[in-house]
Amino acid sequence: MPKILITEPIPDDVIDYLKNFASVTVGDKGTYQSEEALIRDIPEYDGLLCMLSTPVSETVLKAGQNLKVIANFAVGYDNIDVEAAHDLGIKVANTPDVLTEACGDYAMGLLLALSRKFKEAEQYLRDGKFAGWEPLGFLGMELRDRTLGIIGMGRIGQAFADRARAFGMKIIYHNRTRVDEETEQELKAEFIADHKELAQRADVLSLNCPLTEETHHLVNKELLDSMPEHALLINISRGAVIDEAALAQALHQNQIAGAALDVFEEEPKVHPDLLTAPNTLLLPHIASATHRTRKDIGMLAAEAITSVLEGKADSEIPNLISR
Numbered sequence: 001m002p003k004i005l006i007t008e009p010i011p012d013d014v015i016d017y018l019k020n021f022a023s024v025t026v027g028d029k030g031t032y033q034s035e036e037a038l039i040r041d042i043p044e045y046d047g048l049l050c051m052l053s054t055p056v057s058e059t060v061l062k063a064g065q066n067l068k069v070i071a072n073f074a075v076g077y078d079n080i081d082v083e084a085a086h087d088l089g090i091k092v093a094n095t096p097d098v099l100t101e102a103c104g105d106y107a108m109g110l111l112l113a114l115s116r117k118f119k120e121a122e123q124y125l126r127d128g129k130f131a132g133w134e135p136l137g138f139l140g141m142e143l144r145d146r147t148l149g150i151i152g153m154g155r156i157g158q159a160f161a162d163r164a165r166a167f168g169m170k171i172i173y174h175n176r177t178r179v180d181e182e183t184e185q186e187l188k189a190e191f192i193a194d195h196k197e198l199a200q201r202a203d204v205l206s207l208n209c210p211l212t213e214e215t216h217h218l219v220n221k222e223l224l225d226s227m228p229e230h231a232l233l234i235n236i237s238r239g240a241v242i243d244e245a246a247l248a249q250a251l252h253q254n255q256i257a258g259a260a261l262d263v264f265e266e267e268p269k270v271h272p273d274l275l276t277a278p279n280t281l282l283l284p285h286i287a288s289a290t291h292r293t294r295k296d297i298g299m300l301a302a303e304a305i306t307s308v309l310e311g312k313a314d315s316e317i318p319n320l321i322s323r
């Protein structure tokens with residue numbers, strides 16, 4: 001029987017499903033967030049179902065002498081050295097689509113919470129400061145006719161755009177390749193070739209791109225400088241798309257009006273200057289965290305693993321990442 005390592009506890013249905021095909025080990029929470037633990041244990045496994053917090057480096061891959069397939073319990077897979085995996089003949093899969101709607105909802109939720117100051121206002125009430133209705137208390141940004149600038153117009157970017165349109169927002173976007181005309185028309189989305197122009201025109205700037213060499217620190221001091229003072233920044237992609245030190249400074253100096261961050265450069269660490277920044281919502285990487293989505297993510301990852309272990313053709317393996 002093949003052996004599968006699941007690096008963190010995931011929904012039981014998924015584990016039970018995998019047990020029909022293989023002997024399954026589930027790591028305790030946090031055990032496999034270091035390379036050392038992986039290098040120690042990986043040699044005996046044929047399949048790895050890992051998290052975005054599992055560092056699957058070239059060294060880990062080389063230690064996995066029996067490893068045939070890795071399925072990431074996430075759509076983003078910057079934690080895996082995919083090129084090294086391919087060189088070693090190990091297949092890699094991710095889990096797109098199933099989390100799109102949950103992430104679209106979440107981005108909209110962050111925008112509403114941020115633009116209407118939910119966090120500060122609630123804290124004010126809990127602190128016993130609410131002394132009657134105030135005409136000038138907690139005034140925020142109204143969304144109708146405001147411009148949402150999206151960097152990364154893939155499935156999740158589009159799902160956010162779709163929701164923002166329902167709130168009357170205008171959509172501008174940048175993507176590595178322009179999206180098809182039909183989608184542009186449906187979302188009334190305008191393609192902007194230049195990041196700086198996008199940042200200048202957006203009342204809300206949202207990051208929905210994968211982390212790659214090109215997007216690393218894409219939001220740096222220069223880009224932040226070009227954002228309007230009333231602008232809000234939302235990041236549900238990967239922390240390192242933002243230069244956190246530069247963002248913290250921009251927030252402390254009120255160069256932009258606020259940020260909602262679900263992801264961080266060095267999770268689970270959060271830059272100390274972000275913790276003290278004004279109008280900043282900090283959340284523990286939960287954009288896809290719904291019961292339904294997390295189960296669907298697990299099943300999709302599991303199916304990729306069983307398909308490979310059953311010797312299916314690449315074309316029959318869900319969401320295989322190609323070279």
Ligand code: GLV
Nearest residue numbers: 073074075076288
């Ligand atoms: C979550 O961040 C994911 O990539 O699925």
Ligand code: GLV
Nearest residue numbers: 132133134135136
């Ligand atoms: C606010 O509560 C209003 O009635 O305008």
